[in-house]
Amino acid sequence: MPWHCPLPSGKRQRPSVAEQGPMASGTERGTEVASGPAACYRELSQFPAITSAALGAAAGGQTFLLYTECSRPDLHRRRLLRFSRHYSLRHVGGRGLAISRAALSAEIHNQLLSQHSPTGQHRAVLSRCPQQGHELLEVWGSSGRSHSVDLTALGKHGEVYTEGPFACLAWSHSETRLLYVAEKSRPKRCPPRPWDVPGAARPEEEEEEEESEQFVYHEDWGEALSTRSVPVLCVLDLEGSSLSVLEGIPEHLSPGQALWSPDDRGVVFVGWWHEPFRLGLSACSNRRSGIFHLDLASRRCELLSAERSATCSPRLSPDGQRLLYLEGDLGGPHRQCLRLRMLTWQTRQTVTVLDVVQEPTEAFAGLYTEVLPPRCWAADSRRAVLGTPQRSRTDLLLVDTEAATVTNLTAGSSEGCWELLTLQWDLLVATCSAPHHPPSLVVTVLPPAGQELPLFWVPVEDTPTVPGITWKTLTVRPPCSGQGPAAHDTQVFEALLLSPPDSMAPHPLVVCPHGGPCAVFDARWRPSMAALCRLGFAVLLVNYRGSLGFGQASINSLLSHVGEQDVADTQLAVEQALCSEPLDPHQLALLAGSHGAFIALHLLASQPKRYQACALRSPVSNLPALLGTSDIPDWRYASLGLPYSFERVPHAEDMATMLMRSPIAHAGRVQTPVLLCVGARDRRVSPMQALELYRVLRARGVPVRLLWYPEGGHVLAGVETEADIFGNCAHWLLRHLGQPWQGKTGQHSP
Template structure:
């Protein structure tokens, strides 16, 4: 760890050499790096250091002879060597038991903080106003752990740990999912996000007054979105999100006293904004769009009540990418009364990326997102822009259940997956074909995880509609995921059933899951298919892709399986992502005759 100031490097510490912990967590839900207010100590999270195993120096004697000592030690050591230790699932397989660590730069000492209860995994820590205690987020890991990646609905809370006494107290609600604490500059208020346990994703913004420990909800869950505000849908708050007067916070400017929201990017032509920091009333953000890579912008926050219009100043000039245009399509379901859910008649959105009009009509690549509670926002996505430059139009579908459109829309998808999400995606395709210059005879599907689940259902429902398909980490057999996924609870939520840690599947539940699974209808699929699977995927077992590959191959469907030995669920990493994209693009080009 290196510390730099205006005159250069002031400190350099080899943390591993101190022998107090293992690797430092620099990313993921636990990671943090927080200065004390005196700027003499640093707080961070690392992997717990287990006692080193001592190799026996003598030969083990037969236990029949009654000899103790080395032989007995060897037996214990061998047992510990293969002891199973739980981790936090997909993309967090190296995260097992984190510990809070405080580095004293003046005294050159490192302390692993004591007092964190054994049933908690700590992270997202920061110093209290007096530097005599810390605030941290604790994840419960009893009776066993469920995957954390993209799952903000686990049981976790905001805690206060007194360093002198070791006393630890819970600041947030007892049974909730509270995270991302951020202390105001004057130390009087603590903001954090809070949602419900299990089921679908939902969040509100809470504020705790430090001295009185009184908590109020600043922004509650939004069931029906308005033009001004559709709700909070983020995993963490920005590291610095408070205005100087300690009343206003974030890029969607929230007045924590009046509980009002002001959109500081109102009127902007860019698609997606992200706040990086707010300090001394200087806002630093990035903005991007499907045809423009991210650029850095800054603005000075005016006094309360005078925020709009806000003048954003670009720090750098990032040109648009040639050959890519985009628009938002509003998809209106027909009022036929056949909708599977109450929100099925409400409009939803899709993003359409297109090549220049001179090359129309364009072949169309349809992309339902994974999750299913995720969203295609209007940010820069290099792979989608590259498809446009290859001559494809790309339709990114935000079916009912996507984040950002109110809690009622999210809730409407429960018990209606494989119906509502599939119907919405196909409806978005049909309306796009009617309103845009697209080629209805050259259609393809490109998706991953739950998006692949939707794509497989579309292929089974209309075997002749699509000419090519490329899928990453496909969900095809729901019952098979009960014992192989890091989120077995989601299989019950999928059906609208409650989940408990002691729950085991019943025959009728397994039967229902199988009937909802694409594998049950895959015999109808005739579309050429490329499958991509990661051998280390803990979210959706790669055996799902393998089973699908074998069934399609036996049925005479053109199919190819790419198997990535080091790949996880997202097949992330520069080389892997490039390989996946290159193969998918070539597959689509070949089978669409481009």
């Protein structure tokens, strides 16, 4: 049945206990705990993640079609299951919407990229042919497939970029051309010649020494982008059935995130400088880049943004008059508070709509998102909506670009993470979740300017709350050290505490400082953290100073103080939680990755008897060793307040400073059992870091185990890998902390 009840922001209908399926009662919950970590993780990982949405208009203008793409792990087949859902949305007066399922869910096969046209009447799909491995670009409409082009067979470029900072698939406004990014075509390697066989005679004309291209090194863009080296912009003309690689882009730039100019006569794109060499780009919004306009007729390339800045996410308003984009400073922290800039297309004048926020206020803490939603403009071409961390939440903000004002559309809602999927014809489609609530799909009508609040959300797919998990936000205030600006010394930070039922108190505590370090734990749904709670653990997610969402001053405060301030903040959050919450101070564990693992190792060395277990992913343990192995060597200098330049070589003093801040220098004091999980293909933190640490701990008799994933990268992604890591980490914690549910009143023992 269609739903047409408008609900206030943050207040949505919940299924009853009887509708919640296998997670209904406390007794059943105890039985699930007894079934172990694997079953618990399998159950909680089955809630779909909504990855994208698109709207199409039906006849009459009052009915719309909503298309969504979802994914969830298929643990039995060890792959990610992707599927689509279709809905019908109809205005029913005022702000009311009637919503009904328009078709059954359908699995998505071999699709790499898709994009609906501006009118929603066509859909472009990039897919890979499973038999030949060729990439096909097809266009579908109401009458079926209208175009199908074998891009691989044409041989004009390499693989199409389907994810990451370069990727795009953009329709022209006339809906006759498609714009995308692909790897530049390289000459194919020549097959072995007869005289290349040892002992064979070489023709006289071949005696002269040749310059071979076969083994020439080609730089790439680092972690998660190891197959991305030289991107090119490509245009498929649907009317002329022709494919072309655009010319006129300067040789020192790598283009991406492209879209069509208002008149379709040019292309707007982000260009990253790649000279003198490429630095890692994944999760790094501080790389030199600019917004450019390429005129297709004259091949003139014009820089639209500042000469020396880091820019991304150009978004053109519906009337074609304004271009929004994000801008940050070069160097320093890899992620930071960004500016929202706007360019008037006709005059080429640029203004700052929202500036960097040094100290957050209750109303606004700054912009920290690396990507603006593909469709974020309201129909009036004046307002825009975006999602960004605001302390330990991710909220939807409405920005009035003329008045330069911000309205938080989701502040105070019970969900802690909101993400905008699309905004078209003033229909706003979003997802929301919380640590105890898997993602739900919701929609609303954006009211006229000045009347946005309260916003009424209508549930499209509303998931049940997971029973047996509670959460809260803890505010932590560091003591004044008497050094530096007082504002920095007293800057507050936060931690999220997830807890099992009170009947199981006091809870063993798993402490999780996040990686980055310029990242944040927002209050979203995380199946692995929820599973730990279902196993009886409380979980503390620490947003130490330097985390995103708390102002640029907080981010800068960590520079020169890594390994000190972040470590002290994490321990302070632990001590405060132990004092105020029903936690067991004798059952503490650490679970972290990357820079979070760096913090955890420091805690193990400084307090060798405080923690009973530790499980780490992709740990940073030896800072100077990363200078020659990491795709982001600049951060090794910046994190310690040292200047970096491309031509810089390490000095003995720098190496000594880095070594003394490294956990490996203090590993002799570690006594806690440690589990290490690393990916052999990690480009950001060499797996040799974990191997070195493993050998040191093992030689000293510390219980240690190393899991080596041959195809894993830094984030250790993948259905099978993620499930295996959770299972091993959970068993490690249970082995060294004991079974949390044993001996607790009202709980079943295994």
